[in-house]
Amino acid sequence: MDSSVDVVVVGAGIAGLVAARELTRTGHEVQVFEARDRVGGRLLNATLPGGAPIEVGGQWVGPTQHRILALIGELGLQTFPTHVAGRHIAEVGGARSDYSGRIPRLDPVTLADIAQTQWRLDRMAARVPLADPWRAPGAERLDSQTFDTWLRRTARTPRGRAFFRLLTEAVFSTGPEDLSALWAGFYIGAAGGLDALIDTEGGAQQDRVVGGAQTIAIEMARELGDRVMLDSPVTAVDWDAAGARVRTGDHVVSARHVVIAVPPPLASRIRYSPGLPGDRDQLIQRMPMGRVIKINVVYPEPFWRADGWSGQANSDTRPLGTVFDNTPHASTSDGAVPGVLVGFLEGRHADRASRMTAADRRAQVLEDLAGYFGPRDLGPVDYIERDWAEEEYSRGCYGAFAAPGTLTRFGPHLRRPVGPIHWAGTETATRWAGYMDGAVESGRRVAGEIVCSR
């Protein structure tokens, strides 16, 4: 079962599919191997009672994510705004605030502390050169400490610190103690600042994709047709200067170039012969995935709206630290549109929740929702959860992050090809790393590398 193409792409997430699409357009013969029985990687639709799609993986897009927005348009897909009308809830350091707009109503000392910390964080992030963060001013110093250490030095009040811990978990799906401060700065810089990351209106959670975000991948895969082969985990890449032989099952395909379009901990699983250079191999040992359990809780209707709530809630004490209204677009439902709340168990909360029984975890989630929005006689009609750390072909979510000491030592090897092997995936992006937009950037970049290498 041997064959030959110009380029083999490993992974049919957005990065791999964009690369395959660009390369096909420029006349390359491309073969995409996807380990799973579906495309989309960390994007995955499920179906609600009534037929509407709901995302159990990545879902939001925002206004400065030009690449993914252009792709969505190009594929003939539509976006619609995340529901935001109503008052939000924030529980920070034991204080509960109902608020509208962007800023929780907390005591003035805490608010001042949050403001000065955000100002310093945005300033630090703005100084990180996005193509080479290891050249940031004070890069060595920032990379020698955890983001937790940085935050403890910067935020002065207990509630201010609690706020930034919550924010870190929501953005990185891991605690600030796990991240390099330099990685945090890079990531925030790559999004254009903290507000862009955390905001709904005007930020990364502003819009949703009609039909569900996985549709982006499904549409690209449809275009690519039988160039995409499912159920084909790549186990080995034998390479030399002239090209590579890529193995999946009993199938070996020769190619002049290989695009590895999976996150670092999955790239790490493939056997390369010869083995990867030490720099590259050390890098991918030091970029673990975050951890999140995503839960959609489905009600007959969005009852919280009638009570004046937006559905958006955050807490630094409840395991379900981040909640949004995730009611699907009316056009996608067969009948009445159900009301959906989506919540996230992130980082250490995911650790603890994953050790519970499914029934206990569900009870905990419903208790947290009742804590935010009040007890409700009508129980949910559906409960859809996905623990991404249990997914063999994701190993976690939302994305990989760099542990301290990683970027300054091995950062330049994030995108540097190894012979005929090119590295894609949102973690390699310079804008919106960790987001769908970054995945598009990375797919385009590797396609460019290959086109230019002719």
Next chain:
Amino acid sequence: MDSSVDVVVVGAGIAGLVAARELTRTGHEVQVFEARDRVGGRLLNATLPGGAPIEVGGQWVGPTQHRILALIGELGLQTFPTHVAGRHIAEVGGARSDYSGRIPRLDPVTLADIAQTQWRLDRMAARVPLADPWRAPGAERLDSQTFDTWLRRTARTPRGRAFFRLLTEAVFSTGPEDLSALWAGFYIGAAGGLDALIDTEGGAQQDRVVGGAQTIAIEMARELGDRVMLDSPVTAVDWDAAGARVRTGDHVVSARHVVIAVPPPLASRIRYSPGLPGDRDQLIQRMPMGRVIKINVVYPEPFWRADGWSGQANSDTRPLGTVFDNTPHASTSDGAVPGVLVGFLEGRHADRASRMTAADRRAQVLEDLAGYFGPRDLGPVDYIERDWAEEEYSRGCYGAFAAPGTLTRFGPHLRRPVGPIHWAGTETATRWAGYMDGAVESGRRVAGEIVCSR
């Protein structure tokens, strides 16, 4: 090519071979699969001109390493003392000291700073419970910061900090910014204190194995005979409560238990079906290997001894930060015993050196040796280097370490079996983790787990 045994062991380093030996003795049928064409893992002998063996991998044993010392005795092997007579050299923060005994002669302020930092470090390490370091007093706090952050807060003088950076590189083969402070405390505690780790006489570098340390593995493998199969990388483990099917090449062996006796980043490479539980999988994403290039430089005779030097030298500025006299035991040579200096390029020094040409790297090493011991007309007669980060089946050396946030979140999963899968390797030890002694402990522990599970 299917067969069935009681236990499959993956990896023929000390941990795997000890487990196989213990299990064979207790009546189990055992099959050991080793990816390489040799046994020993991170232990590897080479041969000097004249026939004497020299280690390009792990080599030293010390007085409180009772398990490895007992094993060495049991196998009929001998140890001999590392050469220490003469003055040592320490270059710290721009000051050079020639000294004998244990303490470099530095200025009194630096010495006081080093003494107080070591006292605090030993106190912190002594409080870490070795079987469950995540229960140490202040474990969350220690695990939320890098060891660099801890050292910067504790050591007050530039030279004191330089000393502990050098020491960290020598012990962990990575910088203090890469490690969790809790892992550093655990590791030091597991050795019984800092002196035990860094000392030659009375410490972990006190003795050497006649014939070279790999002989320990070779002798065990000889006993095990055809139970050890070389050139057999294990690629997949299919498991359920009753047992497992282990695949290497076209060969599948069924067993009631599997012992994975390789470091975490290699355990991470195997495909498990069903996939590993999230906790275990997240853990092994967060324990990368250190990085070291080990170099033996061979001279016609140990000329430095005649000049009054012990051959032991350290520097926080020279890339070759750690040097010892590594002259082989007289009994192992065909003719005149050559003089050998062994040097280590560790952590970031290894990064830089690995990017040089072989010729430039050699010139750098020889320049550093000349800087320590003075220029010498007689050039080396041999130069033997090994970059362990380039080894596909090690992915680095000396051992794996835990990034911040790892032990407190996932530590309990370091040794917890997953169904029929048991985890060995020196990184799982509670005494002398990272050393041969820890590997023996881990092999015995998994054998005990399996024997008791009957």
